[in-house]
Amino acid sequence: MDAVRFKAEVFCWKNLLYRLALRLLNNAPEAEDAVQHIMMKMWQKRDELDDIENLKGFVIRALQNDCLNRLKKEQTIVQHHGQFAKTQSLSTEVSQGNMVELIKGAINKLPEKQRITIHLCDVEGFDTKEIADILDIDEGAVRTNLSRARQKIKMQIIKLQEYEERKV
Amino acid sequence: MKSGKYSELLDKFYAGTASAEEISLLQSEALVDEQDILYAEMLKEERGQKMDWEFEDFMKGIPSDKVKTFPARRVWMKRILAAAAMLAIIGAAYILWPLPQTDKMANVPPSNKTAEPNKELRATAVLPADEIEDASPATEKVKTASKKNRDAVVNTDKKRPVQKSIRQADTTGVSNNSNSPEYLVIVNGQPITDEADAIAITRESLGMISQNLTLTVDELKPIREIKIKL
Numbered sequence: 487m488d489a490v491r492f493k494a495e496v497f498c499w500k501n502l503l504y505r506l507a508l509r510l511l512n513n514a515p516e517a518e519d520a521v522q523h524i525m526m527k528m529w530q531k532r533d534e535l536d537d538i539e540n541l542k543g544f545v546i547r548a549l550q551n552d553c554l555n556r557l558k559k560e561q562t563i564v565q566h567h568g569q570f571a572k573t574q575s576l577s578t579e580v581s582q583g584n585m586v587e588l589i590k591g592a593i594n595k596l597p598e599k600q601r602i603t604i605h606l607c608d609v610e611g612f613d614t615k616e617i618a619d620i621l622d623i624d625e626g627a628v629r630t631n632l633s634r635a636r637q638k639i640k641m642q643i644i645k646l647q648e649y650e651e652r653k654v
Numbered sequence: 655m656k657s658g659k660y661s662e663l664l665d666k667f668y669a670g671t672a673s674a675e676e677i678s679l680l681q682s683e684a685l686v687d688e689q690d691i692l693y694a695e696m697l698k699e700e701r702g703q704k705m706d707w708e709f710e711d712f713m714k715g716i717p718s719d720k721v722k723t724f725p726a727r728r729v730w731m732k733r734i735l736a737a738a739a740m741l742a743i744i745g746a747a748y749i750l751w752p753l754p755q756t757d758k759m760a761n762v763p764p765s766n767k768t769a770e771p772n773k774e775l776r777a778t779a780v781l782p783a784d785e786i787e788d789a790s791p792a793t794e795k796v797k798t799a800s801k802k803n804r805d806a807v808v809n810t811d812k813k814r815p816v817q818k819s820i821r822q823a824d825t826t827g828v829s830n831n832s833n834s835p836e837y838l839v840i841v842n843g844q845p846i847t848d849e850a851d852a853i854a855i856t857r858e859s860l861g862m863i864s865q866n867l868t869l870t871v872d873e874l875k876p877i878r879e880i881k882i883k884l
């Protein structure tokens with residue numbers, strides 16, 4: 487695979503990968519680093535990429551694994567939890583203006599599978615079959631995860647709105 | 655049929671591609687509420703996130719695939735140097751190595767394996783009287799290289815001026831010997847007139863020398879084991 491093909495078939499997914507990494511890592515510089523790392527790895531394996539059937543899914547899965555490895559590292563985990571704590575502390579200052587940020591925080595609180603599923607489906611527009619291929623689960627599980635995730639976020643939004651009304 | 659249509663509309667709503675009419679239709683059917691609209695707003699914002707990274711920057715960061723060619727290692731030079739060093743060592747060993755033993759030395763009786771430490775043996779060649787006087791006072795201690803025989807000293811009447819006289823003796827010795835056949839060898843100042851005794855003493859002394867040489871050679875053998883790494 488030459489540079490032109492690499493750009494058209496792999497590098498074009500950089501924004502998608504960045505958003506997913508940001509969703510998983512909740513840290514913009516770390517997400518950028520993860521994407522760059524994956525791109526570099528893909529470039530090194532560019533000759534083997536021709537044999538891969540679902541290249542997009544392969545790259546997304548590689549990034550997911552990389553992000554999870556990063557999260558395993560103690561420092562990243564501490565940072566990650568620290569940011570969650572920060573988000574939670576900010577939740578006391580609910581306003582309509584930062585409601586979007588709070589919803590993001592609510593998504594970040596979801597279990598990993600649900601978080602990835604909701605992100606790939608609602609943000610990136612993947613259908614259930616594609617998500618099932620990427621996550622290596624069946625479509626029914628994808629639908630269940632998606633439904634539960636949406637329900638939880640909805641409940642969170644309702645809670646936040648109720649809190650806001652009480653405050654007013 | 656209707657539910658399938660709403661399902662498509664919901665997918666469009668979450669994908670952010672639904673029109674205002676479609677959203678109002680979903681709201682009227684109670685499929686979408688205020689929370690969903692807020693969530694859709696968040697999704698729209700999420701989709702706007704992009705990574706500021708161009709392909710050219712990525713390519714610049716990639717290390718070159720070209721195989722770096724280093725100058726050919728000068729192995730041949732090292733080999734030549736090693737061979738030269740070996741030749742030098744062999745040459746030095748050949749020059750400095752003791753002379754091969756004669757058959758006479760090989761016949762030395764085994765009882766005389768080491769030279770006795772304090773034994774002084776004066777073997778004086780048959781010389782004219784005046785030359786013997788020159789040579790008699792000075793003795794030169796010849797030490798062997800062997801540690802075992804460090805104490806073993808063979809004193810001979812050999813002295814540099816004596817060497818000159820020996821040479822003279824070589825040239826003139828036949829006539830001198832023929833002129834004065836009273837004694838053949840002087841040992842510790844005592845002339846040995848008996849030919850058999852003289853031969854025995856000479857053999858003994860030569861045997862001691864050869865023994866010392868043999869020991870020296872044995873001590874020098876480890877030189878062969880020396881390895882030189884360059």
